[in-house]
Amino acid sequence: MNAIIVLVEPEAQGASEVSRETLTFARDLAARAGGAPVHAVVAGPAPDEAALLAHLGEQGVATVHRAVDDRLSAYAAAAWAAAVVDAAHSASAGIVLAAGTPRGNEILAHVATRLDVAMAANVVEVDGVDPLVVTRQVVGGSALEEMRLDDAVAVLSVAGHACDPVPVESPSHPEVTTYSPTLTDTDLVARVARTEEAAADESAALTSARVVVGAGRGAGSADGFKDLLELTDLLGGALGVSRVVTSLGWRPHHEQVGQTGSRIAPDVYIACGISGAIQHWAGCQSAKTILAINTDPDAPMVTKAHYAVIGDLHEIVPAVNEELRARLG
Amino acid sequence: MANVLVCIKRVPGASGQILLTEDEQAVDARHVGWTVSPHEECAVELAIQVAAATGGAATVLTVGSSDALEQLRDALAVGCAGAVLVEADTQHFGPVDVAESIADVVRAHEVAGTTYDLVVLGNDAADTGDFQVGVRLAYALERPVLTGISTCEIDGDTVVARGDGPDGLEVFEVPLPAVVAVMEGGVSPRYPSIPGRMKAKRAPVETLTDSRKPVGSGRVRLKLPPEQPSQVEILGAGADAAPAVVDLLVKLGVVAK
Numbered sequence: 001m002n003a004i005i006v007l008v009e010p011e012a013q014g015a016s017e018v019s020r021e022t023l024t025f026a027r028d029l030a031a032r033a034g035g036a037p038v039h040a041v042v043a044g045p046a047p048d049e050a051a052l053l054a055h056l057g058e059q060g061v062a063t064v065h066r067a068v069d070d071r072l073s074a075y076a077a078a079a080w081a082a083a084v085v086d087a088a089h090s091a092s093a094g095i096v097l098a099a100g101t102p103r104g105n106e107i108l109a110h111v112a113t114r115l116d117v118a119m120a121a122n123v124v125e126v127d128g129v130d131p132l133v134v135t136r137q138v139v140g141g142s143a144l145e146e147m148r149l150d151d152a153v154a155v156l157s158v159a160g161h162a163c164d165p166v167p168v169e170s171p172s173h174p175e176v177t178t179y180s181p182t183l184t185d186t187d188l189v190a191r192v193a194r195t196e197e198a199a200a201d202e203s204a205a206l207t208s209a210r211v212v213v214g215a216g217r218g219a220g221s222a223d224g225f226k227d228l229l230e231l232t233d234l235l236g237g238a239l240g241v242s243r244v245v246t247s248l249g250w251r252p253h254h255e256q257v258g259q260t261g262s263r264i265a266p267d268v269y270i271a272c273g274i275s276g277a278i279q280h281w282a283g284c285q286s287a288k289t290i291l292a293i294n295t296d297p298d299a300p301m302v303t304k305a306h307y308a309v310i311g312d313l314h315e316i317v318p319a320v321n322e323e324l325r326a327r328l329g
Numbered sequence: 330m331a332n333v334l335v336c337i338k339r340v341p342g343a344s345g346q347i348l349l350t351e352d353e354q355a356v357d358a359r360h361v362g363w364t365v366s367p368h369e370e371c372a373v374e375l376a377i378q379v380a381a382a383t384g385g386a387a388t389v390l391t392v393g394s395s396d397a398l399e400q401l402r403d404a405l406a407v408g409c410a411g412a413v414l415v416e417a418d419t420q421h422f423g424p425v426d427v428a429e430s431i432a433d434v435v436r437a438h439e440v441a442g443t444t445y446d447l448v449v450l451g452n453d454a455a456d457t458g459d460f461q462v463g464v465r466l467a468y469a470l471e472r473p474v475l476t477g478i479s480t481c482e483i484d485g486d487t488v489v490a491r492g493d494g495p496d497g498l499e500v501f502e503v504p505l506p507a508v509v510a511v512m513e514g515g516v517s518p519r520y521p522s523i524p525g526r527m528k529a530k531r532a533p534v535e536t537l538t539d540s541r542k543p544v545g546s547g548r549v550r551l552k553l554p555p556e557q558p559s560q561v562e563i564l565g566a567g568a569d570a571a572p573a574v575v576d577l578l579v580k581l582g583v584v585a586k
């Protein structure tokens with residue numbers, strides 16, 4: 001039985017959540033493919049190897065291929081791909097998976113090119129295993145594509161939140177095989193030279209806020225944010241905006257929420273004058289409660305929200321501020 | 330002097346509800362119009378900036394139908410110096426086919442005397458979302474490749490590029506020639522000027538034909554995601570709804586009573 005191998009991205013507390021989702025996805029796929037073993041491959045530094053291994057055990061991983069080489073200290077997609085290809089060969093893997101993150105998709109693109117096979121990006125579901133047919137997100141998630149993978153090795157990334165990370169009933173004790181991948185100088189040319197902290201910190205307030213006040217084209221102009229910023233202040237939250245707002249230069253890009261901005265998961269998201277395009281929704285759908293303020297009762301943001309107020313944000317937001325000031329005393 | 334080739338794709342404008350064609354093989358763009366993705370708008374802007382900073386030229390390329398002339402002219406209007414249309418029946422093209430088609434042009438132009446020090450593309454096409462054309466192109470040309478890049482500049486024989494990584498803004502320094510896949514957000518695409526538009530109308534476009542037998546995309550069919558029934562509770566209309574909004578915020582525990 002050919003193994004299924006998953007590229008796992010380590011983070012401070014073990015394996016990243018999307019990697020754990022991908023492991024669960026792989027386990028379901030393995031069960032449908034007649035009980036194939038699930039292997040994991042890890043390359044580069046892991047802040048907490050023990051926690052990582054515990055996460056892999058929780059996900060029922062049989063074997064961990066741990067690539068070790070000093071040259072893997074800084075991220076280089078081609079080198080990571082070389083490590084994945086080596087592990088896939090030694091596991092006789094028929095399917096290679098990774099989470100559909102920027103790195104996951106990048107590394108798999110290298111892997112698929114090296115193996116001269118097709119790659120399916122952002123898969124949400126497996127429709128059949130023989131032949132392998134998957135459903136994946138296209139058009140930014142507005143549509144889905146059924147794609148057939150006929151090559152000897154199938155390479156696919158799993159879209160974030162395609163499934164929940166579910167632990168197995170009794171954790172496995174994965175066998176750990178360390179190996180040094182075959183790396184060439186060419187594999188190390190495109191590698192991270194250094195990391196500048198600033199950009200990440202600027203959006204940190206947004207991604208950690210309990211309340212996010214969202215603003216879209218409905219704000220009207222760069223001067224249309226006064227009341228929205230006051231509401232943000234009164235609630236001790238952060239301001240998040242749509243792409244229209246950043247591309248018109250009304251607010252900086254680090255405030256953008258969405259597919260190409262920050263993904264947020266606050267307790268409350270108050271989306272003002274935002275239509276709720278799929279690319280924006282991708283960044284705010286994890287909010288526990290969404291309140292939409294919009295002139296259009298049929299805007300997707302309104303129909304998808306939990307609560308809504310219909311009308312002009314320039315009338316509603318100041319009134320809410322006044323009410324808040326009165327109650328907060 | 331750096332010559333830059335920037336690759337774009339004509340795609341249906343699809344930020345709202347979309348429709349599919351009857352054969353379920355494509356997005357029905359009759360009512361949504363055509364555009365290029367924000368990633369590619371930024372790629373065009375970066376190409377123009379890099380070319381201007383080094384005294385080189387930016388050339389825009391697309392693989393597709395002759396309708397994509399519209400998108401090529403938009404790129405010419407904002408400052409690309411030349412344009413290449415590779416006419417092909419891209420309905421059955423997959424990422425391998427597109428990458429090889431672009432690689433053929435890069436090689437042919439090299440033979441004809443123009444080397445592209447930098448090839449820039451969008452990180453992923455807005456319609457097919459394959460995340461791999463840039464990488465496959467780089468392997469075909471035996472060049473280093475960076476993806477998810479928001480800004481880049483040329484420093485001598487090196488491209489210095491930045492992109493968001495898990496721990497902050499990552500900086501790459503890669504020798505030319507190279508391939509860079511751009512993620513929107515680092516630069517603001519410029520608007521065309523009236524003289525720019527006039528010039529673009531008259532600019533010659535090199536037209537080639539690619540009649541390769543495609544490897545294909547593996548597409549079986551497209552489908553639409555299941556509709557979620559709306560469960561929205563309307564709190565009210567206009568300023569009168571303010572007390573209900575504050576009541577809700579109190580109930581949700583984000584405002585102290």
Ligand SMILES: Cc1cc2nc3c(=O)[nH]c(=O)nc-3n(C[C@H](O)[C@H](O)[C@H](O)COP(=O)(O)OP(=O)(O)OC[C@H]3O[C@@H](n4cnc5c(N)ncnc54)[C@H](O)[C@@H]3O)c2cc1C
Nearest residue numbers: 216217218242243258259260261273275279280295313344
């Ligand atoms: C590859 C790609 C990536 C993208 N990434 C992102 C992303 O990361 N984030 C993102 O946000 N978008 C992204 N987009 C763009 C996205 O498709 C939409 O164009 C964008 O989200 C729309 O922004 P908006 O809602 O502010 O504007 P619009 O769609 O124009 O909506 C404005 C809304 O405001 C309402 N309104 C107007 N005036 C008022 C008023 N006075 N009071 C109350 N309501 C009012 C209108 O009814 C409407 O619903 C991306 C697109 C692509 C193709």
